[in-house]
Amino acid sequence: MSELWLHPALILVLGALALPWVPERARKVWLLAVPLLAFWRVTQLEPGIHGELGFLNWTLVFGRVDALSQIFGYIMGLVCVIATLYGLHVKEPGQHSAAWFYAAGSLGVIYAGDFLTLFVFWELMAFASVFLIWYRRGTRAVAAGYRYLLVHVAGGLSLLAGIILHHGATGSLRFETFQWGQGGAAGWLILAGFLLNAAVPPLHAWLPDAYAEGTFNGSVFLSALTTKTAVYALCRGFAGWEILVPLGVVMALYGVVYAVLENDCRRLLAYHIISQVGYMVAGVGMGTAMAINGACAHAFAHILYKGLLFMGCGAVLHMTGESRFTELGGLYKKMPWTFLFTLIGGLSISAFPLFSGFVSKSMIVAAGFEGHRLWAAYLLMLASVGTFLHTGLKVPYFIWFGKNRCRTETWERAADPPWNMNVAMAVASFLCIFIGCYTPYLYKMLPHQEVVGEYHPYTAYHVSETLLVLLFTAVGFFLLLKKLEPTPTISLDLDWFYRKAGRLFLRWAEGPVQRLDAWVGTLYQNIGLSGLMRTARLMGQFDQRVIDGAVDGLAAAVAAAGARVRKAQRGHLQESLALAFAAAAVLLLVFLWFW
Amino acid sequence: MKLVQLIEWLRARMRLVVKVCLVVLALLVILDALPAVVDKSHAHTEVEKWPGFWAVFGLVGCAFLIVASKAFGKLGIMREEDYYDE
Numbered sequence: 001m002s003e004l005w006l007h008p009a010l011i012l013v014l015g016a017l018a019l020p021w022v023p024e025r026a027r028k029v030w031l032l033a034v035p036l037l038a039f040w041r042v043t044q045l046e047p048g049i050h051g052e053l054g055f056l057n058w059t060l061v062f063g064r065v066d067a068l069s070q071i072f073g074y075i076m077g078l079v080c081v082i083a084t085l086y087g088l089h090v091k092e093p094g095q096h097s098a099a100w101f102y103a104a105g106s107l108g109v110i111y112a113g114d115f116l117t118l119f120v121f122w123e124l125m126a127f128a129s130v131f132l133i134w135y136r137r138g139t140r141a142v143a144a145g146y147r148y149l150l151v152h153v154a155g156g157l158s159l160l161a162g163i164i165l166h167h168g169a170t171g172s173l174r175f176e177t178f179q180w181g182q183g184g185a186a187g188w189l190i191l192a193g194f195l196l197n198a199a200v201p202p203l204h205a206w207l208p209d210a211y212a213e214g215t216f217n218g219s220v221f222l223s224a225l226t227t228k229t230a231v232y233a234l235c236r237g238f239a240g241w242e243i244l245v246p247l248g249v250v251m252a253l254y255g256v257v258y259a260v261l262e263n264d265c266r267r268l269l270a271y272h273i274i275s276q277v278g279y280m281v282a283g284v285g286m287g288t289a290m291a292i293n294g295a296c297a298h299a300f301a302h303i304l305y306k307g308l309l310f311m312g313c314g315a316v317l318h319m320t321g322e323s324r325f326t327e328l329g330g331l332y333k334k335m336p337w338t339f340l341f342t343l344i345g346g347l348s349i350s351a352f353p354l355f356s357g358f359v360s361k362s363m364i365v366a367a368g369f370e371g372h373r374l375w376a377a378y379l380l381m382l383a384s385v386g387t388f389l390h391t392g393l394k395v396p397y398f399i400w401f402g403k404n405r406c407r408t409e410t411w412e413r414a415a416d417p418p419w420n421m422n423v424a425m426a427v428a429s430f431l432c433i434f435i436g437c438y439t440p441y442l443y444k445m446l447p448h449q450e451v452v453g454e455y456h457p458y459t460a461y462h463v464s465e466t467l468l469v470l471l472f473t474a475v476g477f478f479l480l481l482k483k484l485e486p487t488p489t490i491s492l493d494l495d496w497f498y499r500k501a502g503r504l505f506l507r508w509a510e511g512p513v514q515r516l517d518a519w520v521g522t523l524y525q526n527i528g529l530s531g532l533m534r535t536a537r538l539m540g541q542f543d544q545r546v547i548d549g550a551v552d553g554l555a556a557a558v559a560a561a562g563a564r565v566r567k568a569q570r571g572h573l574q575e576s577l578a579l580a581f582a583a584a585a586v587l588l589l590v591f592l593w594f595w
Numbered sequence: 596m597k598l599v600q601l602i603e604w605l606r607a608r609m610r611l612v613v614k615v616c617l618v619v620l621a622l623l624v625i626l627d628a629l630p631a632v633v634d635k636s637h638a639h640t641e642v643e644k645w646p647g648f649w650a651v652f653g654l655v656g657c658a659f660l661i662v663a664s665k666a667f668g669k670l671g672i673m674r675e676e677d678y679y680d681e
Binding site: 256257258260261263332333336337340369370374377381382385386389459460461464465467468469470471472473475476477479480483484487488489490491492499500 | 598599602619620623624626627632633634635637638639640643647649650651652653654656657658660661662663664665667668671672673674675676678679
């Protein structure tokens with residue numbers, strides 16, 4: 001190690017490991033102190049390369065600190081504080097530990113300077129985050145968690161294969177930008193791994209499947225970390241890859257279409273993550289300084305407002321036990337503050353003037369117009385219409401207004417949530433408005449400072465354009481309100497192929513395949529058997545006279561050799577196993593003794 | 596709670612609220628069309644300079660998204676809630 005360098009992720013990991021042993025009384029202090037300390041550490045990092053570690057033939061780089069990693073590290077550290085505060089009253093230490101390991105994985109990826117370090121933290125994220133789904137308990141959550149894990153393991157394998165090929169081709173593990181079209185198979189495999197985590201169709205179905213099943217506080221972490229860490233990785237590795245522009249635009253619209261159909265408010269928000277990340281992916285694909293700035297700014301703003309929206313809908317779920325529009329409605333009397341905070345999140349994601357989305361999203365759209373990608377820019381504007389339609393209008397309207405569809409017990413239970421959840425939502429709301437009103441706070445962190453001065457969000461034209469688009473969307477919403485009434489349905493997505501197709505194949509196999517099997521069996525008995533018997537007799541004679549002699553000799557030789565090998569091998573294996581177990585036992589004892 | 600009272604005060608005057616909103620919308624469209632107020636010289640395409648272009652874009656876009664998505668959902672995408680349960 002070149003120097004002693006305290007990685008912010010290490011603070012979270014140590015805090016998470018110690019959490020179960022922290023006495024109950026001091027736990028809330030610990031829960032606030034650890035993420036605050038990690039966030040403070042992030043803000044204190046000096047630009048440069050830190051934490052280099054020799055490992056086998058490679059140099060692992062744990063701390064590449066520059067403007068790009070700093071803006072992402074900053075927001076991940078910040079959201080970890082807010083989301084932990086939101087779940088402060090949750091009694092299970094395991095849930096907090098899982099969330100911190102997950103955030104540590106994200107910080108680890110962001111500051112990683114080489115692919116091996118990146119990969120290890122990448123996998124840590126997947127394996128830690130799945131617990132935020134499993135802690136919801138119940139068969140649905142457990143099944144969704146397994147699917148989530150399987151998909152991410154597949155993505156991780158693609159990433160690993162790409163890393164190995166990349167190392168084979170270049171002899172280097174350094175994580176630098178691939179030139180468009182020049183990464184070869186390695187580049188494409190690594191890109192596929194990143195795109196899966198960014199939930200780019202057709203690799204996206206895991207996201208709405210899993211995020212809607214997470215715990216009420218776990219989904220806040222989920223909504224912030226995985227996809228935006230992938231956006232960071234794309235910014236770093238694949239800026240200017242043309243193919244990302246159409247993919248991003250498709251994403252932005254795909255999420256919007258499914259959001260129209262969705263009945264579960266948290267799944268609707270999950271589809272809007274896909275939509276919003278689409279803007280960032282398109283920005284990365286454009287690759288100009290302003291577009292990359294836009295992608296980073298939008299990721300920063302997005303983490304806050306999407307976290308806020310998940311907190312609002314999570315509060316509804318936590319307090320009422322329901323997240324479906326068909327079981328909610330009219331709640332403004334019971335949960336007015338939750339409504340206000342969620343509305344602020346909705347106005348921010350819709351990019352209303354004075355809210356955070358306005359100063360970030362428009363940078364990407366403007367970069368599109370300036371790069372003369374008119375179709376992309378107009379389609380992204382259409383996606384903005386959809387964003388306000390659902391997140392700004394549909395979510396607040398059908399939960400807090402509209403027809404009251406609550407069952408009696410849902411209505412009885414409903415109330416504004418505990419103080420810590422309210423404070424967390426208030427902090428996030430404040431930041432959403434602060435970013436929208438005071439642009440230098442966010443703009444000073446952007447990676448390409450040289451072009452920041454060229455972009456001004458608050459021009460008369462931009463404000464007027466945005467207000468007209470959004471307010472006339474609202475007119476359309478109220479005119480077509482009947483069409484948007486929620487229905488108790490789910491929508492099939494590409495996860496159908498691994499959730500249903502396998503089962504359908506089995507059922508199909510039970511019917512026709514079995515019948516075919518029986519038919520072939522009968523045919524064989526009636527026609528094949530007599531002929532076969534005759535052939536068999538001839539074969540038998542040949543077998544007895546010619547082959548047996550040869551095989552017997554060979555078999556004896558193989559058996560003798562096998563016995564020798566078995567003896568040798570077994571001795572070694574048992575020895576090494578015994579050694580391994582002994583070592584583990586000693587470690588365990590030492591651990592228990594000193595803890 | 597004050598927030599609830601405010602919401603109920605507004606709901607009790609729904610007709611007035613809607614009228615005020617419509618007046619604001621009309622004002623915004625008019626202001627947008629005045630070059631002295633909104634300078635469109637930096638607009639990237641010609642269509643953006645048409646008066647009320649973005650208002651029509653918002654309204655038509657919203658209607659299009661709703662109708663198109665619902666039509667897509669009716670193709671067999673929307674299923675009953677226990678579709679995956681067995």
